[in-house]
Amino acid sequence: MEGTAVRGRLTWQTATVTEIVPETARASTIVFEIPDWPGHRAGQHLDVRLTAEDGYRAERSYSIASAPGEPVAITVERLEDGEVSPYLTEDLRAGDEIELRGPVGGYFVWDPGTDRGPLLLAAGGSGVVPLRSIIRHRERTGATAKARLLYSSRSLADVIYRDELERSDAGLDVLYTLTRSHPPGWDGHTGRVDAALLAEVAWPSGQDPLAFVCGPTSFVEAVAESLVGLGYPAVRVKTERFGATGGRS
Numbered sequence: 001m002e003g004t005a006v007r008g009r010l011t012w013q014t015a016t017v018t019e020i021v022p023e024t025a026r027a028s029t030i031v032f033e034i035p036d037w038p039g040h041r042a043g044q045h046l047d048v049r050l051t052a053e054d055g056y057r058a059e060r061s062y063s064i065a066s067a068p069g070e071p072v073a074i075t076v077e078r079l080e081d082g083e084v085s086p087y088l089t090e091d092l093r094a095g096d097e098i099e100l101r102g103p104v105g106g107y108f109v110w111d112p113g114t115d116r117g118p119l120l121l122a123a124g125g126s127g128v129v130p131l132r133s134i135i136r137h138r139e140r141t142g143a144t145a146k147a148r149l150l151y152s153s154r155s156l157a158d159v160i161y162r163d164e165l166e167r168s169d170a171g172l173d174v175l176y177t178l179t180r181s182h183p184p185g186w187d188g189h190t191g192r193v194d195a196a197l198l199a200e201v202a203w204p205s206g207q208d209p210l211a212f213v214c215g216p217t218s219f220v221e222a223v224a225e226s227l228v229g230l231g232y233p234a235v236r237v238k239t240e241r242f243g244a245t246g247g248r249s
């Protein structure tokens with residue numbers, strides 16, 4: 001309507017940080033109070049905007065880590081030479097205000113009411129963040145879809161949400177593959193996710209599984225291609241790319 005300010009998901013607004021939870025040495029979860037939040041779906045993201053005193057602005061996208069209905073949270077992994085992630089993980093404090101907008105994205109989402117089939121969740125590094133929202137949503141709604149998380153991480157110490165993932169009941173299988181170092185006696189998988197590992201751990205295509213693959217672009221492309229090679233229809237492989245810089249694993 002002319003003359004009426006329409007607030008929507010693409011309107012920047014000021015959120016207040018209510019809590020910062022360290023997850024690993026490099027990653028922290030930031031919880032927000034957002035005055036005008038329309039609600040989100042599991043798997044969506046939001047945009048954060050920082051403005052310097054001289055007016056210079058930087059914008060980045062972050063997946064929403066919390067389930068629909070929970071306070072909105074993101075989990076940010078610090079890139080040493082990054083512009084935005086060091087500020088979010090090191091300088092931001094509870095009580096600070098920050099500009100954000102969202103939720104964004106209508107494709108990389110999971111809805112237990114309409115999305116059928118066992119879930120295959122594949123994460124590279126901080127790509128686990130939107131999958132955590134899906135995992136929590138599945139548990140909170142009592143959804144019965146089988147779910148398996150394949151999580152590629154540099155080391156066990158870099159695994160985000162490890163306690164929560166391992167506590168998770170409701171039939172969630174969690175499989176790690178560690179790409180750079182592993183503890184003595186580690187009997188789990190090592191190295192990057194490849195077609196052979198996926199052939200071993202992915203639900204057979206005959207079960208009509210639904211895959212969510214998230215992480216650095218190279219990880220996402222390799223996993224999606226392998227799943228299609230295993231007979232997953234491309235429409236059953238949903239992908240979210242964090243780019244070359246986000247969530248290295």
Ligand SMILES: Cc1cc2nc3c(=O)[nH]c(=O)nc-3n(C[C@H](O)[C@H](O)[C@H](O)COP(=O)(O)OP(=O)(O)OC[C@H]3O[C@@H](n4cnc5c(N)ncnc54)[C@H](O)[C@@H]3O)c2cc1C
Nearest residue numbers: 060061062063076077081082083084085129242244245246
């Ligand atoms: C939809 C979406 C969701 C995301 N969700 C998350 C999330 O949940 N958690 C999270 O931690 N991150 C997430 N990201 C990544 C995030 O948006 C930022 O990219 C990340 O935090 C790095 O930002 P930065 O400003 O710290 O680093 P930048 O300053 O952008 O870059 C860091 C380093 O990468 C180098 N670099 C920049 N561009 C390139 C390039 N094209 N190729 C190679 N090197 C390059 C820079 O030179 C620098 O050395 C998401 C990205 C998208 C698109």
